[in-house]
Amino acid sequence: MLEESMDKPHIVTCTAPVNIAVIKYFRRLARKRRNDGDSGLDSTGLSHKVHICSVNNFPTAAGLASSAAGFACLVSSALAVYTLARVFGVEGELSGIARQGSGSACRSMYGGFVQWIMGQKDDGKDSLAQQVEPETHWPELRILVLVASAERKPVGSTSGMQTSVQTSCLLKHRAESVAPGRMVEMIEAVRRKNFAAFAELTMKDSNQFHATCLDTYPPIFYLSSVSQQVITLVHRYNSYYGETRLAYTFDAGPNAVIFTLQQHVPEFVQVVQHFFPPETNGGQFIKGLPVNCTDLPEELKQAIGLEPMPKGISYVISTKAGPGPCVVEDPTQHLLESDGWPKKTE
Incomplete structure (x- = not known):
């Protein structure tokens, strides 16, 4: 957890x-x-x-x-x-x-x-x-919660899931045919501390969950334009380095949970600050575990190539697997x- x-x-x-x-x-x-x-x-x-x-x-x-x-x-x-x-x-x-x-x-x-x-x-x-x-198993694993909105979501998790169960054919397929095998693969990735496998499974599962939300009738939209920007950013960041360094997942809301390894945290936080410029006179942008500042390569900014979304991310919670x-x-x-x-x- x-x-x-x-x-x-x-x-x-x-x-x-x-x-x-x-x-x-x-x-x-x-x-x-x-x-x-x-x-x-x-x-x-x-x-x-x-x-x-x-x-x-x-x-x-x-x-x-x-x-x-x-x-x-x-x-x-x-x-x-x-x-x-x-x-x-x-x-x-x-x-x-x-x-x-x-x-x-x-x-x-x-x-x-x-x-x-x-x-x-x-x-x-x-x-x-x-x-x-x-929680001591994978000490290098870090979690960054990108808070895009602290507002109460329009559709609650319980009521949303009830509607999905009643109306989504994809949810039934997901529960019966996808989730069991994916769980076995995820446990293996965690135990081996295989970040690339862990990250791919995490992102695919998040994507499929939100696909079931769209397959619900009426459809449920938990992701926002900021959420979509984060997804694009993560894939372009990984593509720039030619390896999977980041993974995103979204629960029933617009806020992104990013998984990465400790050595990548300082740079990615700078990436977030660059593409989602925070309030200049606002509160603390990084909360939780301390993050050291680092320079952001110009080549990386150009490779990601997204238009900045000022104040798209309110703040970042820096944390890890806990007790x-x-x-x-x-x-x-x-x-x-x-x-x-x-x-x-x-």
Whole structure:
């Protein structure tokens, strides 16, 4: 999964309506454990009311998995509150609980590289996530999120997918004939740290996903003119070097997620700044992991040959594969006061 909160993965995020069923589930389980005589259970919290406070430090409902991060954090927090960690020996069960709030949240229960297993049961209980490799597996891999729009997308992921399931023939073909084989190839590419194979699979899969959006009736348009410009830029950049150094992917939104290796980050960030000139008096353009500046070859600018789109990219999030949900130890980062009430915001 992506390190959704950039260089501070501990920040709780949640954007979809709070799934009270998650809290009720864990509270019910904790009561049962107490009634069964579980001496290791801290039952003091069973009578407490619960405040759920959520803050994002990346755009909400803009196709950057904000709901996935939020529900993964919600499940992990509830698990800690009711001291039930030892009850769940298999993390996959927790991913199934998170999936009920947001499908992609099942993957966010793990760190690193994660697959979402389709499952065969009608009730979906075997549709769980499984970690392929931990976040330490491929330390050179970097992720750059190019934020083209922080606005809420006009068609939500859930409603859009429901419409696609009902109307897109391509989606059925993709799920049955393409995705299973592509997943096997992707896992192999990740394990071998084969960036060229990883990148090609990533871009082809992104393209096909958005093809299913166009095949939906009425069609769904998540990509913008800025998104299309990024796609062209990536292919021309790779062509200039005669090798695949970059890969793009777009979820249900216009914002690009770029995969590359650490040594290529400084130059590509300069490429982004050149072809998408930011506000001269605006805020910080690069957020997250620091990026060193570098000179941009004139030959590269000419080879890409695109007309600059001023302010097309608002800012770039520089990050890498990160861990799953983490408990906040620093009280200055807490979202609640010591009495349990949310902190006041200006």
